Amino acid sequence: MTAHAAGDPQATGTPPPATGAPAPAAPATGGPDTPAYPVGLRLSGRRTVVVGGGQVAQRRLPALVAAGARVTLISPSATPSVEAMAEAGEITWHRRRYQDGDLADTWYALIASSDLAANEAASAEAERTRTWCVRSDDAEAATAWTPATGRSDGVTVAILTGHDPRRSAAVRDAVVEGLRDGSLAAPRHRAAGDGTPRVSLVGGGPGDPDLITVRGRRLLAEADVVIADRLGPRDLLDELPPHVEVIDAAKIPYGRFMAQEAINQALIDHAKQGKAVVRLKGGDPFVFGRGMEEAQALAAEGIPCTIVPGISSTISVPGAAGIPVTHRGVAHEFTVVSGHVAPDDPRSLVDWEALARLRGTLVLLMAVERIAPIAEALVAHGRSPETPVAIIQEGTMATQRRVDATLATVGATAKAENVRPPAVIVIGDVVAVNAGPVVPSTEQPTA
Numbered sequence: 001m002t003a004h005a006a007g008d009p010q011a012t013g014t015p016p017p018a019t020g021a022p023a024p025a026a027p028a029t030g031g032p033d034t035p036a037y038p039v040g041l042r043l044s045g046r047r048t049v050v051v052g053g054g055q056v057a058q059r060r061l062p063a064l065v066a067a068g069a070r071v072t073l074i075s076p077s078a079t080p081s082v083e084a085m086a087e088a089g090e091i092t093w094h095r096r097r098y099q100d101g102d103l104a105d106t107w108y109a110l111i112a113s114s115d116l117a118a119n120e121a122a123s124a125e126a127e128r129t130r131t132w133c134v135r136s137d138d139a140e141a142a143t144a145w146t147p148a149t150g151r152s153d154g155v156t157v158a159i160l161t162g163h164d165p166r167r168s169a170a171v172r173d174a175v176v177e178g179l180r181d182g183s184l185a186a187p188r189h190r191a192a193g194d195g196t197p198r199v200s201l202v203g204g205g206p207g208d209p210d211l212i213t214v215r216g217r218r219l220l221a222e223a224d225v226v227i228a229d230r231l232g233p234r235d236l237l238d239e240l241p242p243h244v245e246v247i248d249a250a251k252i253p254y255g256r257f258m259a260q261e262a263i264n265q266a267l268i269d270h271a272k273q274g275k276a277v278v279r280l281k282g283g284d285p286f287v288f289g290r291g292m293e294e295a296q297a298l299a300a301e302g303i304p305c306t307i308v309p310g311i312s313s314t315i316s317v318p319g320a321a322g323i324p325v326t327h328r329g330v331a332h333e334f335t336v337v338s339g340h341v342a343p344d345d346p347r348s349l350v351d352w353e354a355l356a357r358l359r360g361t362l363v364l365l366m367a368v369e370r371i372a373p374i375a376e377a378l379v380a381h382g383r384s385p386e387t388p389v390a391i392i393q394e395g396t397m398a399t400q401r402r403v404d405a406t407l408a409t410v411g412a413t414a415k416a417e418n419v420r421p422p423a424v425i426v427i428g429d430v431v432a433v434n435a436g437p438v439v440p441s442t443e444q445p446t447a
């Protein structure tokens with residue numbers, strides 16, 4: 001890229017004048033409508049000089065460091081973030097004004113100080129030494145322009161629009177957003193039927209389709225087969241193209257144990273056909289989600305899988321109902337417990353006596369049917385019957401509702417209010433912490 005390179009015909013045989021010599025007349029750079037020639041600089045290990053340690057440097061330095069550039073900063077002062085990078089050894093900082101000769105052996109320069117005379121002088125040296133140079137104060141005088149850049153899953157998007165940086169940023173945002181959420185269909189190239197099994201266990205979040213991760217959404221957009229749970233962002237299934245095979249895991253027959261085996265087998269069979277398989281699960285795959293059982297079943301067949309964490313209902317559903325699972329001065333811990341078997345059930349692995357002694361928050365999943373005996377056990381082992389309790393049914397969905405009670409009343413209240421799964425039950429003083437009316441997560445507050 002740089003004409004400083006020995007192999008560059010313009011640089012060969014035209015040695016730069018001695019340092020300090022007057023700058024030769026700058027060649028015409030063309031007007032703003034002359035398009036820049038796009039290129040990707042490979043700066044790893046190459047000297048790069050940044051003049052000025054302000055906001056521009058702060059924004060650009062992380063990408064330069066990430067590209068492996070050997071960055072020297074020349075500036076009498078710097079923002080705290082830039083200073084921190086120097087202290088961490090990521091860049092070398094000379095705390096002084098620019099001096100002629102600072103660009104010696106430099107491949108690329110970013111001139112971004114508030115000292116206009118220094119900018120002019122550095123720019124002149126860059127011209128003289130054939131160093132590609134970006135200027136934050138004078139795009140016309142620059143020999144290089146910084147595109148608006150973004151990254152998504154190994155793809156770098158770089159947009160140049162000449163004189164309209166806001167439009168560059170807007171186009172960049174649109175492309176990156178589209179790649180991330182899968183709405184810009186750009187699947188990775190895979191040879192059809194190349195036989196490479198690809199399975200992703202994707203945590204889909206609690207149900208609101210906006211609450212899946214960008215990675216999960218993208219993998220969904222790239223899937224050939226989706227095996228979906230009853231819980232999770234089922235609305236997203238409607239958006240899948242017609243060629244995608246959607247298997248409803250909730251409808252797989254047999255008892256619970258057999259159903260899991262059937263799901264495992266479906267994952268294996270489709271993966272072995274070389275298809276991109278997404279196992280879409282509610283919340284996070286590893287929170288009462290049997291995600292590891294599926295990963296183990298795949299591993300036993302030599303099929304690798306990608307785990308994509310999800311927003312678990314354990315925290316997000318209380319949050320959507322305005323309940324923080326921790327709050328300063330109120331609860332310093334929260335414990336997530338499955339209530340799928342009653343406290344006196346011999347299969348129970350939960351020490352309810354120990355839980356009753358805790359002062360923090362208890363978050364119960366799968367506990368609607370057994371909340372009465374659970375509340376009784378907690379009170380019997382010492383938790384106050386006045387402890388506030390909230391049940392949040394169908395959290396983050398349009399049908400979300402919250403029912404409040406205490407440990408003494410929750411069994412009867414759940415019955416009287418006809419509470420149905422899925423629901424998260426929160427027990428503890430955090431339930432009474434109030435921030436005023438909560439905007440449901442399905443509604444966006446208007447500015």
Ligand SMILES: C[S@@+](CC[C@H](N)C(=O)[O-])C[C@H]1O[C@@H](n2cnc3c(N)ncnc32)[C@H](O)[C@@H]1O
Nearest residue numbers: 283284287289312313365366394395422423424
């Ligand atoms: C088998 S567990 C799966 C939990 C999931 N892996 C997670 O991280 O959220 C299912 C239980 O999660 C809770 N749950 C999941 N989504 C919910 C939602 N949107 N509203 C209320 N509870 C939910 C309910 O307690 C439900 O019975």
